[in-house]
Amino acid sequence: ETGVTQTPRHLVMGMTNKKSLKCEQHLGHNAMYWYKQSAKKPLELMFVYNFKEQTENNSVPSRFSPECPNSSHLFLHLHTLQPEDSALYLCASSQNEGNTEAFFGQGTRLTVV
Amino acid sequence: DAKTTQPNSMESNEEEPVHLPCNHSTISGTDYIHWYRQLPSQGPEYVIHGLTSNVNNRMASLAIAEDRKSSTLILHRATLRDAAVYYCILRGGWGNFNKFYFGSGTKLNVKP
Numbered sequence: 001e002t003g004v005t006q007t008p009r010h011l012v013m014g015m016t017n018k019k020s021l022k023c024e025q026h027l028g029h030n031a032m033y034w035y036k037q038s039a040k041k042p043l044e045l046m047f048v049y050n051f052k053e054q055t056e057n058n059s060v061p062s063r064f065s066p067e068c069p070n071s072s073h074l075f076l077h078l079h080t081l082q083p084e085d086s087a088l089y090l091c092a093s094s095q096n097e098g099n100t101e102a103f104f105g106q107g108t109r110l111t112v113v
Numbered sequence: 114d115a116k117t118t119q120p121n122s123m124e125s126n127e128e129e130p131v132h133l134p135c136n137h138s139t140i141s142g143t144d145y146i147h148w149y150r151q152l153p154s155q156g157p158e159y160v161i162h163g164l165t166s167n168v169n170n171r172m173a174s175l176a177i178a179e180d181r182k183s184s185t186l187i188l189h190r191a192t193l194r195d196a197a198v199y200y201c202i203l204r205g206g207w208g209n210f211n212k213f214y215f216g217s218g219t220k221l222n223v224k225p
Contacts, residue, residue, distance in 0.1 A: 002156070033213065042200075043157070043215040056211045090156050094213075098145040098204040099164070102213065104156030 006105035023091030135201030143206030
């Protein structure tokens with residue numbers, strides 16, 4: 001248990017569906033991150049939020065829409081995804097300093113059919 | 114973004130020390146060197162981090178070269194549970210903390 005909880009753990013969705021991934025932390029952290037990990041590839045940083053403000057968007061397609069209503073919760077809204085979007089989506093949180101560790105959730109295994 | 118270079122894979126015997134190298138020749142003066150590991154079907158887990166001096170904690174030791182262009186993660190006695198992918202990451206200091214990119218990492222196999 002890392003203190004970062006992701007739900008659901010597994011998700012299968014059709015290309016026309018709309019779904020959301022949820023991440024929650026009660027560690028008092030003010031930065032939260034979304035990563036994508038495709039099979040046998042490194043983690044790709046998608047989005048970063050600091051005090052609810054988006055500070056990083058690494059050219060992620062608009063079919064992925066993040067939302068950070070407060071420092072404890074982070075969502076990733078999904079719509080009209082493609083099969084190549086199937087991957088493990090990981091959430092992390094940390095303080096907004098390089099001298100601190102990040103904590104990762106267990107991830108959501110997403111399959112797009 | 115400052116990048117790191119690690120061997121794709123390494124192998125170790127159980128209960129022997131393991132030295133995992135990382136090169137980061139373009140490191141800036143404010144970048145921290147972080148190490149994480151990822152066990153199968155899990156999210157990454159923090160191992161250790163440092164800036165200039167060598168660091169020790171209950172999991173591992175981190176040896177940082179004097180010019181900071183390379184570092185080595187040391188597992189003093191490898192166990193089967195240490196089999197994982199180990200990532201060396203440069204994380205920016207104040208104001209640049211969100212530059213938190215993972216490379217390909219080193220897959221460590223531990224033989225009984």
